[in-house]
Amino acid sequence: MLLTPRARLKSALLASAVSVCLVAASAPEVPLGVGDRLFPYLGNPGYDVASYDLAFTYPGTNTKPLQAVTTIDAWTTTALDRINLDFAQGKVESVEVDGAPATFSSAGDDLVVTPEDSLAAGSWTRITVRHTSDPVSTGGRDGGWVRTADGLAMANQADAAHLVFPCNDHPSDKAMFTVRITAPNGYTAVAGGLPTGVERAGEATTWTYRTQHPMATELAQVSIGRSTVVHREGPHALPVRDVVPTKDRELLEPWLKKTPDQIAWMEGKVGPYPFETYGLLMAEASTGFELETQTLSLFERDLFTEPGYPKWYIESIMVHELSHQWFGDSVSPRTWSDLWLNEGHATWYEALYAEEKAGRTLEARMKAAYGASDRWRSTGGPPAQPKAPNPGQKISIFRPNVYDGAALVLFALRQEIGRTAFEHLERAWVHNHRDSTATTADFEHLAQEISGRDLARFFKDWLYGEKTPPMPGHPDWKPAAPVAKGEPKAAPKVAPPAARAAK
Numbered sequence: 001m002l003l004t005p006r007a008r009l010k011s012a013l014l015a016s017a018v019s020v021c022l023v024a025a026s027a028p029e030v031p032l033g034v035g036d037r038l039f040p041y042l043g044n045p046g047y048d049v050a051s052y053d054l055a056f057t058y059p060g061t062n063t064k065p066l067q068a069v070t071t072i073d074a075w076t077t078t079a080l081d082r083i084n085l086d087f088a089q090g091k092v093e094s095v096e097v098d099g100a101p102a103t104f105s106s107a108g109d110d111l112v113v114t115p116e117d118s119l120a121a122g123s124w125t126r127i128t129v130r131h132t133s134d135p136v137s138t139g140g141r142d143g144g145w146v147r148t149a150d151g152l153a154m155a156n157q158a159d160a161a162h163l164v165f166p167c168n169d170h171p172s173d174k175a176m177f178t179v180r181i182t183a184p185n186g187y188t189a190v191a192g193g194l195p196t197g198v199e200r201a202g203e204a205t206t207w208t209y210r211t212q213h214p215m216a217t218e219l220a221q222v223s224i225g226r227s228t229v230v231h232r233e234g235p236h237a238l239p240v241r242d243v244v245p246t247k248d249r250e251l252l253e254p255w256l257k258k259t260p261d262q263i264a265w266m267e268g269k270v271g272p273y274p275f276e277t278y279g280l281l282m283a284e285a286s287t288g289f290e291l292e293t294q295t296l297s298l299f300e301r302d303l304f305t306e307p308g309y310p311k312w313y314i315e316s317i318m319v320h321e322l323s324h325q326w327f328g329d330s331v332s333p334r335t336w337s338d339l340w341l342n343e344g345h346a347t348w349y350e351a352l353y354a355e356e357k358a359g360r361t362l363e364a365r366m367k368a369a370y371g372a373s374d375r376w377r378s379t380g381g382p383p384a385q386p387k388a389p390n391p392g393q394k395i396s397i398f399r400p401n402v403y404d405g406a407a408l409v410l411f412a413l414r415q416e417i418g419r420t421a422f423e424h425l426e427r428a429w430v431h432n433h434r435d436s437t438a439t440t441a442d443f444e445h446l447a448q449e450i451s452g453r454d455l456a457r458f459f460k461d462w463l464y465g466e467k468t469p470p471m472p473g474h475p476d477w478k479p480a481a482p483v484a485k486g487e488p489k490a491a492p493k494v495a496p497p498a499a500r501a502a503k
C-alpha cells in the first residue's frame, strides 16, 4: 500500500453485524485468531484453506448488497467441533459443511460454523456460505469494497477481506482463488489472475477468473465498472492488462504504456516477474492510497490526471506497487509485524527508480529519512515491531516507520554488507520464498548466510531499537532534534514530492 501524495502531504490522516441463526445452547462461541500481535482476532486456527471460490452477483448499483456464494476447500490441522471464519459485514443466509446444512452464529468478527458432525484432524472439508456482500459500510469501517464512480473495486489490506467474503483473513494462509462475477450487461468485471470464461445469459454476463499462484485474502481484487480492458505485452510475452474507465482510455495510455519497461527494470534488479499477468486498475475513487492487489494493482485515476504531481514521482509510485508483486505478494508477510519487509522494499525500489530515471538520489532521500527516523520510531514503533493500529484511523499500521523508515534499514544493510551481497540477498529472497510467506527472522538468516557475517546485533539495533543506530559509512548523519513543544505532532514527511511546485 502507498498513501497518496495528498495523504502524505497532509499526513494528519487520521463492528458490524453478521446475521445470526439460532444455535443450540452449548459453550459460547468466541472469536479466535492466529495470534497476530497487531490483529489478535484475524485468521483462525485448526485449518488451512487450499482454495476459495467466490461468486458475486452485482445488482447494477453500488449502494445495494451483492448476492454471494463463498466456497472454501480447507484441510483440517486439528479436530474441529466448530469452524471459525472471519466475516463481519453482510447477512449470512445459509452454511453447508461437506454438503450438509450447518448452524452458524457470529462472535466478534467471526462467523462460527457448527457442522452436524465434528471434523477429524487431517481431512478435507468444503464449507459453502450463502451471504450478501455489502459495499456500504455498516459499522463505519474502512476497506473491503471501494465504491467507484461507475461500480466497485476492492481494497482489503490489512484486515478487511472479511468485510467482503467469509475467509481465513490472515496473510499466513494463502490459497488459490476462483472469482465469478455476474453483472448486468454493459459492465465489465475483472479479478486477479487470468480470465477463464465469459458467459452471457439474457440481461447479465458472468466473468470468471482464476489465480495461478496462491494469494493472501488481503490481496484479492475485483473490479466492476464501465471499463475497458487494455491488453499489451510485457517482458517474455507476459500478458499485461489494465482496467480503465472506458472514457479515460486515451487519456491514461501514456502512463499505462510504461508498465512493460518498468517490469523489465524490476526483473533486472531482482529476477523474473512472479505471476501470470500484471496491470493497473484505474479506479475513479478517492481512496487515499494505492494498493498492490495481486496481478492487478489498484490506483486512483486522479493520481494520473491531477496536474500537480511531477512525472517522475508518479512513475516511481507505479514502481512501488509493481515491486510489491515480488515483495508482499509473492513473498507475503507471515505476520503483520513483518510489514516492513513489504513497504521497506517497495519504498526502496520506488526510490531507486527515481534515482536511476530522474536523478533523485537515494542517498539524499535516506539522509533525510535518517533525520526523521527517531521520531518515526517514537510515533510508530521500531520497523519490525510496529505499534498496533489506532482504532478507527484509516492509516492503520501504515506509518512512515515501515516506509522510508524501513528503506533506511535496507540502506544501512547495504552499507554494512556491501552492494554485491545486498543485491544477491534481494534476488535470493524473492526466489527462495516465492509463492509463500516469510518472516523477519527468515530475512535476517538469509542476509547472514549470503554475507557470511554475524548480523544479529545489526538487525537487533536497526529493526527493534527505539533509537536509530549510527549509519555505517556516514558518521556525520544525525537524527533531527526532537519536535519542539507546541509544534504540531504531524508525522514528518520525507518522501517527496515537490508536488505542488513541479510539473
Ligand SMILES: [Zn+2]
Residues within 6 Å of the ligand: 001, 002, 320, 324, 342, 343, 346
Ligand atoms: Zn506499499
